[in-house]
Amino acid sequence: MKKNILVTGAAGFIGSAVASKLIELNYNVYTIDNLSTGFIEKIPNNVKFIKGNTYDKNILQNFSKVNFYAILHIAGQSSGEISFENPVYDLKSNTESTLNLLQFCKNNGCNKFIFASTMSVYGDSKKDYVEENDNLNPKSFYSIGKIASEQYMKIYSQFGINSIALRLFNVYGPGQNMTNMKQGMASIFLSQALNDNSIIVKGSLERYRDFVYIDDVVSSFVLALDSNIKGFDFFNVCSKSMTKVSDILKIISQEFPNKIEISQEKGTPGDIFGIVGCNKKILKNLNWKPTYSFNEGMIRMINSLL
Amino acid sequence: MKKNILVTGAAGFIGSAVASKLIELNYNVYTIDNLSTGFIEKIPNNVKFIKGNTYDKNILQNFSKVNFYAILHIAGQSSGEISFENPVYDLKSNTESTLNLLQFCKNNGCNKFIFASTMSVYGDSKKDYVEENDNLNPKSFYSIGKIASEQYMKIYSQFGINSIALRLFNVYGPGQNMTNMKQGMASIFLSQALNDNSIIVKGSLERYRDFVYIDDVVSSFVLALDSNIKGFDFFNVCSKSMTKVSDILKIISQEFPNKIEISQEKGTPGDIFGIVGCNKKILKNLNWKPTYSFNEGMIRMINSLL
Numbered sequence: 004m005k006k007n008i009l010v011t012g013a014a015g016f017i018g019s020a021v022a023s024k025l026i027e028l029n030y031n032v033y034t035i036d037n038l039s040t041g042f043i044e045k046i047p048n049n050v051k052f053i054k055g056n057t058y059d060k061n062i063l064q065n066f067s068k069v070n071f072y073a074i075l076h077i078a079g080q081s082s083g084e085i086s087f088e089n090p091v092y093d094l095k096s097n098t099e100s101t102l103n104l105l106q107f108c109k110n111n112g113c114n115k116f117i118f119a120s121t122m123s124v125y126g127d128s129k130k131d132y133v134e135e136n137d138n139l140n141p142k143s144f145y146s147i148g149k150i151a152s153e154q155y156m157k158i159y160s161q162f163g164i165n166s167i168a169l170r171l172f173n174v175y176g177p178g179q180n181m182t183n184m185k186q187g188m189a190s191i192f193l194s195q196a197l198n199d200n201s202i203i204v205k206g207s208l209e210r211y212r213d214f215v216y217i218d219d220v221v222s223s224f225v226l227a228l229d230s231n232i233k234g235f236d237f238f239n240v241c242s243k244s245m246t247k248v249s250d251i252l253k254i255i256s257q258e259f260p261n262k263i264e265i266s267q268e269k270g271t272p273g274d275i276f277g278i279v280g281c282n283k284k285i286l287k288n289l290n291w292k293p294t295y296s297f298n299e300g301m302i303r304m305i306n307s308l309l
Numbered sequence: 310m311k312k313n314i315l316v317t318g319a320a321g322f323i324g325s326a327v328a329s330k331l332i333e334l335n336y337n338v339y340t341i342d343n344l345s346t347g348f349i350e351k352i353p354n355n356v357k358f359i360k361g362n363t364y365d366k367n368i369l370q371n372f373s374k375v376n377f378y379a380i381l382h383i384a385g386q387s388s389g390e391i392s393f394e395n396p397v398y399d400l401k402s403n404t405e406s407t408l409n410l411l412q413f414c415k416n417n418g419c420n421k422f423i424f425a426s427t428m429s430v431y432g433d434s435k436k437d438y439v440e441e442n443d444n445l446n447p448k449s450f451y452s453i454g455k456i457a458s459e460q461y462m463k464i465y466s467q468f469g470i471n472s473i474a475l476r477l478f479n480v481y482g483p484g485q486n487m488t489n490m491k492q493g494m495a496s497i498f499l500s501q502a503l504n505d506n507s508i509i510v511k512g513s514l515e516r517y518r519d520f521v522y523i524d525d526v527v528s529s530f531v532l533a534l535d536s537n538i539k540g541f542d543f544f545n546v547c548s549k550s551m552t553k554v555s556d557i558l559k560i561i562s563q564e565f566p567n568k569i570e571i572s573q574e575k576g577t578p579g580d581i582f583g584i585v586g587c588n589k590k591i592l593k594n595l596n597w598k599p600t601y602s603f604n605e606g607m608i609r610m611i612n613s614l615l
Contacts, residue, residue, distance in 0.1 A: 060397075090408050090461070091366075098404075098457075102396050102450075144408075147460045151404075154453045155396070 005031040007071050008228075011057045011104070012078030013050055014041025016179050017119060017171075020217050021075060021224045023047040028225070033069065035062055036078060037096075040180070057100035063107045073115035073228055076104055082186040083123050083143035084271070090144040097145065101152035105159045105166075116166040117227045118156060120149050120237065122213070122280060124170060132281035135170070135237055142273060153237060160235040167227045169220075172241035172280050176217030176300055177307035188212055189301065192251055197308060200261045206270030208249040211277035213241045216300035219293045226289040241280030242293045254298055258305045311337040313377050314534075317363045317410070318384030319356055320347025322485050323425060323477075323526060327381060329353040330527045339375065341368055342384060343402075346486070363406035369413045379421035379534055382410055388492040389429050389449035390577070396450040403451065407458035411465045411472075422472040423533045424462060426455050426543065428519070428586060430476060438587035441476070441543055448581070459543060466541040473533045475526075478547035478586050482523030482606055483613035494518055495607065498557055503614060506567045512576030514555040517583035519547045522606035525599045532595040547586030548599045560604055564611045 008025055012018035013034035018041070025032050026049050033051045046052050055062035057078045079097040080086060086093040101118065108116055125133045126140030141147045156166040175189040184191055195202045223240045256263050285291045295303075314331055318324035319340035324347070331338050332355050339357045352358050361368035363384045385403040386392060392399040407424065414422055431439045432446030447453045462472040481495040490497055501508045529546045562569050591597045601609075 090412065091405060094400075094405055094408060099397060099400055102400060106396065141460055142464075144461070144464065147457050147464075150460075151453050151457045154447055154456075155450070158448075158450065158453075 005029060007031045007033065007069050009033045009035070009066065009071050009074045011035050011074070011076050011100070012041065013046050013052070014038055014043055015045070015077065015081070017174060017217070017220060018077040019045040019047060020178055020221050021077060022050050024221045024225060026050065033066065040081070040183070045178070056096070058095045058103050060103060063103065066107070067111070071111065071113040073117065074104055074108060074113060075117045075224055075228070076101060077119040079119070080145065083145040084185050084273070086143050086145035093144045094148050097148035098151045101155055105155055105164060108164045109159065109162050114164050115228070116156060116159070116164055117224060118152060118166065118168045120153055120168040120170045121146060122170055122172045122239070122241065122278060124150050124153075125278065127275050128278055132243060132279050133239070134281045135239060135284050142275070157235040165233050166235050167230070167232060168237035169223050169227060169240045170237060170280070171220060172213040172215050172239065174217060174220050175214055176304050178217060179304070181308070188248070189214065189251060189304065192255060193305065193308060196255055196259055196263050200259070201264040201266070202252065202255070204248060204252070204265065204267045206248075206274055207276070208252070208267070209247060210274070211245045211247045211279070213244060213279040214246050214297050214300070215240055215242050215293055216295035219295055223285065223289070223291050226291050230289055232288070236288065238285035238289065239280040239282055240285060240291070241282050242297070243280060243282045244297065245277070245279045246297045250297070251301070254301045255305070258302060260309070311335060313337045313339065313375050315339045315341070315372065315377050315380045317341050317380070317382050317406070318347065319352050319358070320344055320349055321351070321383065321387070323480060323523070324383040325351040325353060326484055326523050326527050327383060327530045328356050330531060332356065334531070339372065346387070346489070351484070362402070364401045364409050366409060369409065372413075373417070377417065377419040379423065380410055380414060380419060381423045381530055381534070382407060383425040385425070386451065389451040390491050392449050392451035399450045400454050403454035404457045407461055411461055411470060414470045415465065415468050420470050421534070422462060422465070422470055423530060424458060424472065424474045426459055426474040426476045427452060428476055428478045428545070428547065428584060430456050430459075431584060433581050434584055438549060438585050439545070440587045441545060441590050463541040471539050472541050473536070473538060474543035475529050475533060475546045476543060476586075477526060478519040478521050478545065480523060480526050481520055482610050484523060485610070487614070494554070495520065495557060495610065498561060499611065499614060502561055502565055502569050506565070507570040507572070508558065508561070510554060510558070510571065510573050512580055513582070514558070514573070515553060516580070517551045517553045517585070519550065519585040520552050520603050520606070521546055521548050521599055522601035525601055529591065529595070529597050532597050536595055538594070542594065544591035544595065545586040545588055546591060546597070547588050548603070549586060549588045550603065551583070551585045552603045556603070557607070560607045561611070564608060566615070
């Protein structure tokens with residue numbers, strides 16, 4: 004018999020890709036999505052969809068008779084910058100939702116919970132590679148709420164719910180929302196280039212990120228799902244490679260058929276200069292490693308758009 | 310002209326005592342309280358009271374024309390143990406409320422915010438005295454929500470709202486709720502002794518706490534209110550003295566007119582063994598120190614009850 008899995012946020016970039024892979028792996032996939040930033044067209048075929056908010060207790064009553072093997076909580080407001088526009092909504096969608104879903108797990112005998120956390124729990128770091136046990140230094144409402152969610156997971160592990168937080172670094176790739184100009188360094192630059200063959204960079208070309216390709220992110224969720232980890236654990240999902248803004252511009256310029264004009268403006272307030280993660284822990288415990296270099300991934304993404 | 314101050318939770322033990330002192334100091338005091346655990350009779354005379362939840366945006370509209378000098382946020386579910394009964398309510402009353410009030414400060418030009426935080430942000434500690442920059446290790450929904458609130462205050466300090474979190478240790482004294490048998494080690498023992506001259510201790514007599522008398526807690530709020538601290542800061546409010554369960558029993562036995570029978574049962578799950586705080590930082594920065602020894606405070610509390 005097929006196992007049932009709830010993937011929240013399957014109308015979004017990451018949730019959609021994870022749900023699609025789980026359908027392929029022969030799971031029975033359910034989703035809740037409020038379509039606030041996702042698109043109904045992105046929900047993969049055969050996924051059972053209920054429109055609603057993951058922080059709404061009533062919405063979960065729809066599943067009171069479903070025996071879930073696992074919940075993968077991927078829904079939620081997903082940008083540090085945007086969390087400043089409506090902090091209460093961010094708290095509800097990223098934190099109250101986690102509590103609601105964990106309580107559902109406890110009441111309904113689901114003992115596996117996997118959570119899309121974020122590199123932004125670390126804030127700025129002076130280290131070459133941030134490691135999982137480094138100090139947390141949240142700089143946005145978004146990252147505060149993700150930390151609280153991880154702490155909730157630790158508490159619920161006492162009740163037998165085994166949980167894993169995947170601290171995702173800069174996720175990019177085909178399927179990313181190309182209309183959101185506030186999130187995704189690669190997608191923002193690509194949107195601009197597609198629009199009028201020009202890119203305006205806000206801030207230094209020396210800023211850098213640790214990019215991780217969507218297919219590799221999907222595999223981290225699948226490995227977390229298959230793991231036998233007991234209690235609560237948390238992992239960086241990252242490439243351990245520094246990619247500078249100038250590197251991104253270079254590959255876009257190389258791959259685009261037309262010449263791309265590049266100009267610079269001053270930076271966005273609160274933007275971090277750079278962060279790169281260490282991925283030793285996830286390699287050791289989940290046997291995960293990134294399989295796409297940034298150049299390979301970007302070429303795939305650009306080809307999907309041109 | 311009198312300055313306006315909003316003290317949330319003035320129907321509760323600490324909020325009531327703080328509001329009473331501020332009335333005495335000639336402030337114009339307003340309060341919001343949902344009376345879920347507080348008592349309307351405890352709200353001091355001359356305090357303007359609105360019944361409602363501090364996490365309710367609409368409730369704050371009542372104050373849209375009041376020019377507040379400061380907000381002292383003391384309302385909220387106040388027990389780690391009880392937070393396990395309704396984690397979502399705990400999140401709303403302790404965390405969403407803080408966000409709602411800070412947003413109100415930002416929108417209404419109030420630039421002083423003082424928050425009743427808790428020693429339980431530290432969890433268990435192997436140190437003799439926990440200090441403010443020690444690791445946080447929350448063990449309850451309650452403490453997770455208090456940490457998130459402190460982190461919100463740090464973010465709002467970027468918008469010019471100066472804020473202080475007072476991490477209260479074991480507060481006790483006259484006015485404490487004597488009917489709540491899940492909160493307050495001193496008050497629980499006293500309630501039992503008053504009821505039938507017997508005390509059942511759940512757990513070891515060697516367990517210990519750092520007790521701080523209600524009048525000293527009130528003075529910490531007044532000093533925080535009067536301080537010129539800019540940005541965000543946080544302080545332990547504690548005695549730096551270890552009081553064992555056996556010490557509490559001893560003073561109750563000495564002061565009660567009848568003989569008190571003492572018996573032991575096994576401990577409550579999740580109860581910490583002991584914690585004592587360092588109070589150097591608050592002495593240095595706010596010139597606060599405790600003025601009541603535990604014995605003095607307990608004698609006053611017992612005399613108020615007999």
